[in-house]
Amino acid sequence: GQQVMQIPQYQHVQEGEDFTTYCNSSTTLSNIQWYKQRPGGHPVFLIQLVKSGEVKKQKRLTFQFGEAKKNSSLHITATQTTDVGTYFCAGRGSGGSNYKLTFGKGTLLTVNP
Amino acid sequence: DVKVTQSSRYLVKRTGEKVFLECVQDMDHENMFWYRQDPGLGLRLIYFSYDVKMKEKGDIPEGYSVSREKKERFSLILESASTNQTSMYLCASRELDNSPLHFGNGTRLTVT
Numbered sequence: 001g002q003q004v005m006q007i008p009q010y011q012h013v014q015e016g017e018d019f020t021t022y023c024n025s026s027t028t029l030s031n032i033q034w035y036k037q038r039p040g041g042h043p044v045f046l047i048q049l050v051k052s053g054e055v056k057k058q059k060r061l062t063f064q065f066g067e068a069k070k071n072s073s074l075h076i077t078a079t080q081t082t083d084v085g086t087y088f089c090a091g092r093g094s095g096g097s098n099y100k101l102t103f104g105k106g107t108l109l110t111v112n113p
Numbered sequence: 114d115v116k117v118t119q120s121s122r123y124l125v126k127r128t129g130e131k132v133f134l135e136c137v138q139d140m141d142h143e144n145m146f147w148y149r150q151d152p153g154l155g156l157r158l159i160y161f162s163y164d165v166k167m168k169e170k171g172d173i174p175e176g177y178s179v180s181r182e183k184k185e186r187f188s189l190i191l192e193s194a195s196t197n198q199t200s201m202y203l204c205a206s207r208e209l210d211n212s213p214l215h216f217g218n219g220t221r222l223t224v225t
Contacts, residue, residue, distance in 0.1 A: 006155075009153070031211060033213060033214075035214075041218075042203060042216040042217065042218050042219050043156070043203070043214070043216050044216070045213035045214065045215070048211070048213065050211075088155065088156065090156075090214075092210075092211075100158065100161070100171070101158075101214065102158075103148075103155050103156040103157075104155060105153065105154060105155035106155050106156075
């Protein structure tokens with residue numbers, strides 16, 4: 001079945017440093033979504049990428065979808081303490097059981113002020 | 114704003130008990146999902162429903178069943194709770210296949 005690998009599992013940074021998390025799928029994806037879960041909270045949708053090579057920005061966050069639509073990344077520039085949380089990618093397969101999102105295991109980001 | 118409400122924030126049950134976890138969404142969404150979240154394992158899909166009375170197994174359905182008698186309500190049932198079902202359970206809904214998921218606040222279930 002479809003697998004989505006996400007690295008790193010943990011990342012600790014100093015406030016102001018950059019942060020990147022990567023997702024790789026075993027199969028081609030039709031789209032990929034990114035979610036953020038604050039400590040004690042529930043996952044909240046950030047963005048969806050659909051097109052090959054797509055890049056989207058939300059303030060200090062930059063999301064990329066690979067040309068082959070099998071990998072994606074989230075980059076945060078100049079982290080702030082408000083960025084703390086677990087970031088999940090979730091990929092949707094491009095055929096067959098395409099109702100299902102497969103989540104990566106997440107990257108827990110902690111920021112030292 | 115979409116609201117997904119899970120009936121309990123915390124539950125403690127005994128091994129062998131039948132457990133019901135309830136989820137209600139207020140946006141007339143077609144699709145509803147049940148995930149469990151465990152440290153180091155991320156979110157794993159238990160069951161999902163794409164319409165009333167319709168259900169599909171996810172990746173880890175063993176030991177669980179679901180019920181969707183009304184569009185707004187999706188129930189997860191643990192027929193005979195076991196300690197390995199101690200976990201955070203998250204319900205989610207979405208409008209269409211490509212829409213984002215909206216999650217509830219989660220139910221932390223402890224089985225003793």
